[in-house]
Amino acid sequence: MSSPLPAAVVRSLREIVGRGHLITEPDRLVVYESDGLTAYRVPPRAVVLPASTEEVSRVVAVLHAANIAVIPRGAGTGLSGGALATAEGVVVGTARMNAILEIDASNRLARVQPGVINARLTEAAKPHGLYYAPDPSSQSTCTLGGNVAENSGGPHCLKYGVTSRYVTSLTVVLAHGRVVSLGGAGADPNASLDLVGLFVGSEGCFGIATEIEVRLLPIAEGVRTLLGIFDTMEAAGRAVTSIMGIGLLPAAMEIVDNATIRAVEASVFAAGYPIDAGAALIVEFDGTEAGLDADADRAEACCVQEGASAVQRAAEADHRAALWKGRKKAFGAMGRIAPDLLVQDATVPRTRLPEVLVRIAELGERYDLKIANVFHAGDGNLHPNILFDRLDLDELDRVERASKEIMALCVEVGGTITGEHGVGIDKRDYMPLVHGPEELAAMAAAKAVFDPDGLFNPDKVLPLRTQGTEPAAGAEA
Numbered sequence: 498m499s500s501p502l503p504a505a506v507v508r509s510l511r512e513i514v515g516r517g518h519l520i521t522e523p524d525r526l527v528v529y530e531s532d533g534l535t536a537y538r539v540p541p542r543a544v545v546l547p548a549s550t551e552e553v554s555r556v557v558a559v560l561h562a563a564n565i566a567v568i569p570r571g572a573g574t575g576l577s578g579g580a581l582a583t584a585e586g587v588v589v590g591t592a593r594m595n596a597i598l599e600i601d602a603s604n605r606l607a608r609v610q611p612g613v614i615n616a617r618l619t620e621a622a623k624p625h626g627l628y629y630a631p632d633p634s635s636q637s638t639c640t641l642g643g644n645v646a647e648n649s650g651g652p653h654c655l656k657y658g659v660t661s662r663y664v665t666s667l668t669v670v671l672a673h674g675r676v677v678s679l680g681g682a683g684a685d686p687n688a689s690l691d692l693v694g695l696f697v698g699s700e701g702c703f704g705i706a707t708e709i710e711v712r713l714l715p716i717a718e719g720v721r722t723l724l725g726i727f728d729t730m731e732a733a734g735r736a737v738t739s740i741m742g743i744g745l746l747p748a749a750m751e752i753v754d755n756a757t758i759r760a761v762e763a764s765v766f767a768a769g770y771p772i773d774a775g776a777a778l779i780v781e782f783d784g785t786e787a788g789l790d791a792d793a794d795r796a797e798a799c800c801v802q803e804g805a806s807a808v809q810r811a812a813e814a815d816h817r818a819a820l821w822k823g824r825k826k827a828f829g830a831m832g833r834i835a836p837d838l839l840v841q842d843a844t845v846p847r848t849r850l851p852e853v854l855v856r857i858a859e860l861g862e863r864y865d866l867k868i869a870n871v872f873h874a875g876d877g878n879l880h881p882n883i884l885f886d887r888l889d890l891d892e893l894d895r896v897e898r899a900s901k902e903i904m905a906l907c908v909e910v911g912g913t914i915t916g917e918h919g920v921g922i923d924k925r926d927y928m929p930l931v932h933g934p935e936e937l938a939a940m941a942a943a944k945a946v947f948d949p950d951g952l953f954n955p956d957k958v959l960p961l962r963t964q965g966t967e968p969a970a971g972a973e974a
């Protein structure tokens with residue numbers, strides 16, 4: 498249970514953002530008690546919703562002067578508990594900072610506030626023949642600020658790369674309200690340290706991004722989408738390896754398994770995938786028209802060679818959207834199966850996909866858990882989705898143990914503990930699986946440069962021992 502904010506702090510915050518943009522009522526704070534990782538819930542002490550860099554700076558100055566931790570928050574779609582509050586912390590949300598400040602079509606750049614929804618930027622760039630490439634599957638909801646903090650990926654990042662490739666400059670509010678500008682599209686990368694590179698992916702632990710400049714890309718001339726239907730996940734996994742193995746580079750390669758297909762087909766999102774299929778593989782190519790059909794032919798041949806029972810192909814937007822539907826609506830459809838969903842995130846070398854998928858299925862059986870797989874197969878980024886009811890404490894315990902084994906398995910085959918959802922609180926204690934004490938200490942030192950008093954998003958990313966805040970033996974919950 499958190500304590501109320503001191504009256505002087507409440508007065509100062511109201512004066513900065515206006516009475517309506519400071520939330521302290523317990524029934525309204527419930528909305529902010531978790532992010533997309535619903536297994537963890539902590540209501541914050543308060544939520545502040547500033548509207549500009551200046552307001553964020555003043556809010557952070559007031560809170561840090563009172564030694565109160567700040568938890569930055571975008572749309573709260575994060576899946577690693579990154580925006581989870583601490584009981585004594587205050588959430589600073591970017592929901593009101595949602596302006597697209599400039600589309601500079603000639604230089605293919607956009608400048609936005611951090612609360613802009615990812616898909617809105619692409620809509621705004623479309624009349625200029627441009628779009629924003631990183632496309633998390635949550636793109637209709639998640640914010641650019643959250644994308645920057647998580648260095649987010651998405652289906653098309655196989656070909657186009659993740660957020661860090663697109664961010665050219667940032668305005669950032671640091672500890673005690675200091676405002677700094679990092680990078681700049683025209684800046685000579687050799688003339689300065691790459692602080693933008695350091696900030697992107699810092700998961701709200703360094704400061705709050707209040708203005709973001711990103712590169713835009715020209716919309717591709719043509720697109721071809723294939724949907725391959727397979728009897729087994731291994732066969733679909735082999736098709737992925739074989740498509741990449743012959744030198745093709747699709748824009749996206751995504752797999753959904755039978756449990757997911759069944760959930761989607763039983764829901765309002767039904768996409769027409771055969772419900773007895775072991776797996777469906779979406780392969781998409783984009784670029785100049787010349788060559789697209791040839792690439793699609795070669796990918797189709799790989800699918801057939803690996804045992805696809807059917808391959809559909811689409812070139813028109815409506816047909817493409819229909820083929821994608823089963824993938825795009827997968828998470829929503831899973832709400833039919835269980836009240837809670839833990840979307841795990843790990844990467845493995847692509848060639849190990851078939852074997853790892855079999856072992857994850859075995860883990861599901863051993864722990865008596867429903868696990869549905871929907872993932873970015875092209876870059877080996879797995880998302881085993883564990884379905885559960887958090888009110889069933891025994892099941893919750895099995896979810897945690899199975900998650901840990903999945904992480905250990907992915908590391909064992911040469912992968913790592915997150916592909917795109919970040920470490921947050923969920924993976925914090927798995928960090929030593931992939932980083933030694935010296936590497937963790939270097940990360941802690943980098944955080945201290947931006948946040949010397951540890952007042953931004955405490956308890957996240959770095960194990961508590963590395964942060965020097967590990968509770969005494971027996972004191973941990």
Ligand SMILES: Cc1cc2nc3c(=O)[nH]c(=O)nc-3n(C[C@H](O)[C@H](O)[C@H](O)COP(=O)(O)OP(=O)(O)OC[C@H]3O[C@@H](n4cnc5c(N)ncnc54)[C@H](O)[C@@H]3O)c2cc1C
Nearest residue numbers: 571572573574575579634640642643646649650701706917
């Ligand atoms: C259905 C579904 C599908 C998803 N698919 C993908 C996917 O394909 N790829 C992918 O990468 N992720 C995916 N995600 C995860 C999530 O959407 C991304 O991590 C996204 O970037 C989070 O954005 P957000 O605005 O919701 O951030 P939040 O969840 O609010 O915050 C995420 C982190 O960013 C920090 N933060 C937020 N705003 C700022 C800011 N302005 N400055 C500094 N720190 C900040 C927070 O402190 C927190 O640590 C998915 C989530 C869901 C629910």
